[in-house]
Amino acid sequence: MKKFINSVDSLLDETLLGFSKAHADIIKLNTSPNFVTRKLPTRQGKVALISGGGSGHEPLHIGFVGAGMLDAACPGQIFTSPSPDQMLAAALAVENGGGVLFIVKNYAGDVMNFEMAAEMLELPNASILVSDDVALPRNHSAGRRGVAGTLIVEKIVGAAAEQGADLAYCKTLGDSVNKASASMGVALRCCTVPALGHPTFALSDTEMEMGVGIHGERGRETLNLTSATEIVEHIAALIDEDLKPQKGQSVLLHVNGFGATPLMELYLIYDLAAQYWEKRGINIVRSLVGNYTTSIDMAGCSITLTLLEEQWLALWDAPVHTSGLRWGC
Amino acid sequence: MKKFINSVDSLLDETLLGFSKAHADIIKLNTSPNFVTRKLPTRQGKVALISGGGSGHEPLHIGFVGAGMLDAACPGQIFTSPSPDQMLAAALAVENGGGVLFIVKNYAGDVMNFEMAAEMLELPNASILVSDDVALPRNHSAGRRGVAGTLIVEKIVGAAAEQGADLAYCKTLGDSVNKASASMGVALRCCTVPALGHPTFALSDTEMEMGVGIHGERGRETLNLTSATEIVEHIAALIDEDLKPQKGQSVLLHVNGFGATPLMELYLIYDLAAQYWEKRGINIVRSLVGNYTTSIDMAGCSITLTLLEEQWLALWDAPVHTSGLRWGC
Numbered sequence: 107m108k109k110f111i112n113s114v115d116s117l118l119d120e121t122l123l124g125f126s127k128a129h130a131d132i133i134k135l136n137t138s139p140n141f142v143t144r145k146l147p148t149r150q151g152k153v154a155l156i157s158g159g160g161s162g163h164e165p166l167h168i169g170f171v172g173a174g175m176l177d178a179a180c181p182g183q184i185f186t187s188p189s190p191d192q193m194l195a196a197a198l199a200v201e202n203g204g205g206v207l208f209i210v211k212n213y214a215g216d217v218m219n220f221e222m223a224a225e226m227l228e229l230p231n232a233s234i235l236v237s238d239d240v241a242l243p244r245n246h247s248a249g250r251r252g253v254a255g256t257l258i259v260e261k262i263v264g265a266a267a268e269q270g271a272d273l274a275y276c277k278t279l280g281d282s283v284n285k286a287s288a289s290m291g292v293a294l295r296c297c298t299v300p301a302l303g304h305p306t307f308a309l310s311d312t313e314m315e316m317g318v319g320i321h322g323e324r325g326r327e328t329l330n331l332t333s334a335t336e337i338v339e340h341i342a343a344l345i346d347e348d349l350k351p352q353k354g355q356s357v358l359l360h361v362n363g364f365g366a367t368p369l370m371e372l373y374l375i376y377d378l379a380a381q382y383w384e385k386r387g388i389n390i391v392r393s394l395v396g397n398y399t400t401s402i403d404m405a406g407c408s409i410t411l412t413l414l415e416e417q418w419l420a421l422w423d424a425p426v427h428t429s430g431l432r433w434g435c
Numbered sequence: 436m437k438k439f440i441n442s443v444d445s446l447l448d449e450t451l452l453g454f455s456k457a458h459a460d461i462i463k464l465n466t467s468p469n470f471v472t473r474k475l476p477t478r479q480g481k482v483a484l485i486s487g488g489g490s491g492h493e494p495l496h497i498g499f500v501g502a503g504m505l506d507a508a509c510p511g512q513i514f515t516s517p518s519p520d521q522m523l524a525a526a527l528a529v530e531n532g533g534g535v536l537f538i539v540k541n542y543a544g545d546v547m548n549f550e551m552a553a554e555m556l557e558l559p560n561a562s563i564l565v566s567d568d569v570a571l572p573r574n575h576s577a578g579r580r581g582v583a584g585t586l587i588v589e590k591i592v593g594a595a596a597e598q599g600a601d602l603a604y605c606k607t608l609g610d611s612v613n614k615a616s617a618s619m620g621v622a623l624r625c626c627t628v629p630a631l632g633h634p635t636f637a638l639s640d641t642e643m644e645m646g647v648g649i650h651g652e653r654g655r656e657t658l659n660l661t662s663a664t665e666i667v668e669h670i671a672a673l674i675d676e677d678l679k680p681q682k683g684q685s686v687l688l689h690v691n692g693f694g695a696t697p698l699m700e701l702y703l704i705y706d707l708a709a710q711y712w713e714k715r716g717i718n719i720v721r722s723l724v725g726n727y728t729t730s731i732d733m734a735g736c737s738i739t740l741t742l743l744e745e746q747w748l749a750l751w752d753a754p755v756h757t758s759g760l761r762w763g764c
Contacts, residue, residue, distance in 0.1 A: 108623040108640065108734065110663045110700040120663075121699045124706030128690075128722040164698040294437040311437065334439045334449075361457075366695035368732050369493040370450045371439040377453030393457040397726070403697050403734070405437065432761055 107303040109403075114300045118161055118183055125168060129429040132172045139189065141196035142168045143178045153204040153267040153276050154178070156196050157260060159216050160185040162297070162402045163320060166257060169430025175264035176209075176428075184299055184402070185321045187215035193223035197231070205230035205273035209260055209280065211252030212237040213321075232273055234259060234280035238287040238410065240348045241317030241326050251319055254362040254399040254410045255287035258422075261431065265424035283412065288345045291408030292337055293318040293325070293364065297401045316340065320364070320401040334371075338378035338409070345411050346386070353387035358394070358422065360410040365400035367407050372396065379409050392422055398430065436632040438732075443629045447490055447512055454497060458758040461501045468518065470525035471497045472507045482533040482596040482605050483507070485525055486589060488545050489514040491626075491731045492649060495586060498759025504593035505538075505757075513628055513731070514650045516544035522552035526560070534559035534602035538589055538609065540581030541566040542650075561602055563588060563609035567616040567739065569677045570646030570655050580648055583691040583728040583739045584616035587751075590760065594753035612741065617674045620737030621666055622647040622654070622693065626730045645669065649693070649730040663700075667707040667738070674740050675715070682716035687723070687751065689739040694729035696736050701725065708738050721751055727759065 111117050119137075126135035126142070133142050141158075148154070157167040158180030167179035178196040182188035197206045206227060210220045212235045224231050238255030263280040271279070293315040296305040299322055306322030309315060314337070317326030351357060361376040363369075376395045383390060391414065399408070414422070425434030440446050448466075455464035455471070462471050470487075477483070486496040487509030496508035507525040511517035526535045535556060539549045541564045553560050567584030592609040600608070622644040625634040628651055635651030638644060643666070646655030680686060690705040692698075705724045712719060720743065728737070743751070754763030 108643075108660060110623075110666065110696070110704055110736065112662045112664055112703075117699070117703065120703045120706055122702075124702035124704070124709070124724070127709050127719075128702060128705050128724045162697070162699065164702075169698075294439075314437075331437060333441045335441055337439065365697045366732060366734070367439070368491070368694045368729060369498075369726075370446070370491065370731070373451075373453030373457060373493075374441075374446065374449045375439055375453070376457050377449050380453070380456050390456075395453070395457045397698075400697060402699070403695060405695070405732070407439065435763075 107298055107300065109300060111300060117300055122181065132427065132429055136199065139192040139195050141178050141180045141192055141199065142171050143196065143200050144172055148177060148202050151203045153271065153273050154197065154200040154202060154206045155209060155260070155264055155267055156193065156200065156206060157209040158182065158188045158193060159211050160187060163400050165430030166399045170257065170260050170428050172428035173435065174268050174424055174426035175260055175431065187219045190219045190222040190226060193220060194226050197223065197227050201229055207273060207276050208233040209256065210235050211256050212249050213251060214248060230273055232277040234277060234284060236284050238284060238289045239319065240288045240290050240344050253289045253291065253320055254360060254408045255284065255289050255412065257398050258287055258358065258360065258410065258412050259283045261426060262418050262421045265421035268424065283418065286413040287410060288348045289408050289410040290341045290344055291318045291364065291406060292316050292341060293404050293406035294331065295405040297322045297404035299402065318406060320399060322401065334374055335378055338375055338382060341409050342379055342382040345409060349411060349413055351388050351413055354389060356389045356391045356414045357383065358392040358412040358414055359383065359390045360394040362399050362408045362410065363397035364404035364406040365397055366403045366405040369396065372407055375407055391419065436627055436629065438629060440629060446629055451510065461756065461758055465528065468521040468524050470507055470509045470521055471500050472525065472529050473501055477506060477531050480532045482600065482602050483526065483529040483531060483535045484538060484589065484593055484596055485522065485529065485535060486538040487511065487517045487522060488540050489516060492729050494759030495728045499586065499589050499757050501757035502764065503597050503753055503755035504589055504760065516548045519548045519551035519555060522549060523555050526552065526556050530558055536602060536605050537562040538585065539564055540585050541578050542580060543577060559602055561606040563606060563613060565613050567613060567618045568648065569617045569619050569673050582618045582620065582649055583689060583737045584613065584618050584741065586727050587616055587687065587689065587739065587741050588612045590755060591747050591750045594750035597753065612747065615742040616739060617677045618737050618739040619670045619673055620647045620693065620735060621645050621670060622733050622735035623660070624734040626651045626733035628731065647735060649728060651730065663703055664707055667704055667711060670738050671708055671711040674738060678740060678742055680717050680742055683718060685718045685720045685743045686712065687721040687741040687743055688719045689723040691728050691737045691739065692726035693733035693735040694726055695732045695734040698725065701736055704736055720748065
């Protein structure tokens, strides 16, 4: 295994320490239990947004804590849900009279632990389950996975909360953004979980894994590696079929890298995805290209489309000041 | 070769097209010859900052075009200098009465072509040669290479130009920032240049390349892969020896990923580098961690230290609105 680490056991702590030093102007790190909060206090009565999940997806979620987005994030061990006590401690640290909204990617461990934290928290709270991955059907027994669309939910709901929306409004808004978002990913090379020491699954030099998740799990199918255009059309068709955007629909197009794919390739994918929807009369009004929801060192990418309702555009554009996303301030 | 591409020949054009679509609010792409300029016009009399070099280092340089940083960037083919006609066309497109300042990484091809462009340009101009790579000695025959320190020169000089500094001041400032910056990189896996189709050099599972450049060239030496702490201490010692920072010196610490190294590892490296200089009484006042000066899909990172003069801090903090770096606007 070729990684910059001292030991598998200390990796997360050392990473979080580096993160907290590099962004001391934006966030504070709490240890035992681990959670990250904003450095600056929030307005009394503001809904507190909390997310979290296994580590290895950075900048998601710790990189999205800050003004205009999350109030706290709970990093678990790599690809492992944080514990309810982390979530509860984070909630108690940031709750400020407006209740707590948990934003949870739909994975069994995360869902169970966030539910336990929600039950233990004796304060008004609600949860949004993000389930944007169209690699799995909507009627899949465990439901669809939450992947790169999570960032979009966090940004749009984060802006609403910052502007004074109440808990019920934020919850409904988040559910709506989730429903309006669809993602799918493809991997050229799987990630290496440090504790395992080798890629979770093997792909030959001529194979790719289509519909891959972000935890080194297999996807829908292993296919022969083909041209970027064919890959994008395959993914875009499934997203398009799921969301069924109408001509003239305003959308946000997000091309996300999984950690080891160069920006050059992500821009090329963006161009092809944009062409796909432009041809269909879809109006791409906002875009985001880069490594935002990663899977350690996986080579691959995902495409996310969000159908934007009119008022969401201003929420997307609203100021955000986090280490992972920053504009307007 | 596992990449998202349609063909080696069309890769750059498709990438640039995707880049120009994704960031149409910030930049404009000119083709034949290729260069990127700001979307919005600049103030009459402003010094025009132009950089460029081979592609494959994104976001450097095209991602640093925008308010507060570059006026134009000229992308060459992958790891290949842009041509003088690209630079000349870019200069004529953005010169606005304040003269042109070329910011050039010290590589033979880039230096030669920028010199030709400067000679052909019948307008006041100057050039800054960036040479921050301490992997090579200062008295090396071709001089030291320009690597991740380039971004820091571009940001600080970009802010000065935006604030009205003239050509001579910007040139002197850039030379000073270059002299005050030192970088060194290490690779765990070399990059694959698309036209070649395999890594430029091979490393075994237990080797790393110390003092590597950003073009897939070998570094100072091939060493056995060791702990992150030992790697950072090796690199930091060479940087420290070069810059000789005094106790209490304010510095900017930049940990740069080469394209395929996860943010987790970069933060861990940042923590170790910060510890190294904190122990020596150095005052780390600003930091930057992420993939900024990449080498396609190379797994590895570099550390850059810049000794900050007092007025440089405000220039670093000044608003910047590019696709690769953004704050304050």
